[in-house]
Amino acid sequence: MKILLLAEHDNQTLSPHTARALTAARQIGGEVHLLVAGQGCGHVAEAAARLSGVAKVLHADAPALAHQLAELLSELIVSVADGYDTLLAPATSTGKNVMPRVAALLDLMQVSDIIAVDGPNSFRRPIYAGNAIEHVETSGKQVITVRTTAFVPADTEGAAPIEQISVPDLASPAEWIEDITVTTERPELTSAKRVVSGGRSLGSKEKFDAVILPLADALGAAVGASRDAVDEGFAPNDWQVGQTGKTVAPELYIACGISGAIQHVAGIKDAKVIVAINSDPEAPIFKLADYALVGDLFELVPELTRAVSK
């Protein structure tokens, strides 16, 4: 079995999603190659080579790959796909955009968002917002995306060779205009050990910032939000947790004024400890919470912030 894993990066740094997806690749078993595709991403290729269990890093560097547009990246992957039985990527926005294209171009069905590897061609994946687990088998060559919160990161004790690969002539029908990204000093949401989330009940961006952020910072936590809080403009879309947002798996998840809709809890089921603060004792979030605190978040959250800051 030969496996090609698409590395997740921004041309500067290798994302931790890659080391986690690598663990899934190694569980599938076989020789794992990492593809680092971008522009001026030599440092990323070097970091990729240090991941334990990588046999080789393929480094594709070209101006056309600067923004890793799905149309181009999928063509690049297809151009090297012949030598591989398994093509996989973390289920990040890049992976989700690129891999179904690769699958279609190779006339294969993709296995999306795997959470467990049961054999070289046998996987588990959540369906219905994680309320059911589908066990699926492929019959040969396979394209897979990996839910990275379900896998621990591989170590960084490797020293794989880096091979430059040629980039085919690529032209995309899509033109990149700009990325509008939110930079933060806080931990990255999907890999954070602690997450504090706020919902619609915060009422405004000002109050979200005044109530949720101090608790997050006192705990060194990442900040999450319900979709409704995102739609109301209290929080950027990047903070959305849930079925159609991000999946988190922290040691501690604190949901403040979040009702616990199916779609939200889909993203937090792998948290070790869930705390819910809600004024409604009947709120569905309490069915999932390990510790339920009933009351007004505008009093309780600042009190909690003071208590943990001591």
Next chain:
Amino acid sequence: MKILVPVKRAIDYKVTIRVKPDGSGVDTDNVKMSMNPFDEIAVEQAVRLKEAGQASEVVVVSIGSPKAEDTIRTAMAIGADRGMLLTHDTAVEPLAVAKLLVKLVEEEQPGLVILGKQAIDNDANQTGQMLSALLGWGQATSAAELVVDGDSATVTSEIDGGLQKLRLTLPAIVTTELGLNQPRNATLPNVIKAKKKPLDVREASSLGVDLDPRLKVTKVTEPPARKSGIQVNSVEELVAKLRDEAQVL
């Protein structure tokens, strides 16, 4: 410009699903079915483009059970002009759906295909990207904003880390995110009008696409249950529990 919008009939998003005890799947008997919410947003967006004079016709297509006619009528009540239903007895995988859509695109020659970014039943998030690859058209996924301007479309997509703006040359593929719009509630007169709009029903198998599933689903199981929690009565008690019992502080 014509807009093609594929819509899927799925278990309503408010329903708590039940896994069948024999592991054969999820129970869909006597369960409320609705249009996949992301597809409803796609229909709304297409209808808005038509209302703004930027599209001439909105055509919806559903693939699956004959009951998906309801889903198509719902889309028509929002404002879609015409429907196509490709019937098939068993579930059709995203790859086969994308191939069927290629055939319809060849027939209809739309300038834009707007799809939901994912269906809330299988959560696969594949069809739009697959269709884009098979057609060689540009794609923008998880659209939070879509502006059509002559022969191009500018799309703001939700991505990890924030937003990404892309310009697509039409024809192109766009998949929808929740924030793109708030679908309207269909009025009663429009629901009645929808019943009379043209609907073309064909068997999916008549389009010459291999519909056999490529993936074998061996079973469907319940997710692991979480142990039940406790109520704490004060912040002080909560902090003590987190520190001493859960040991996460």
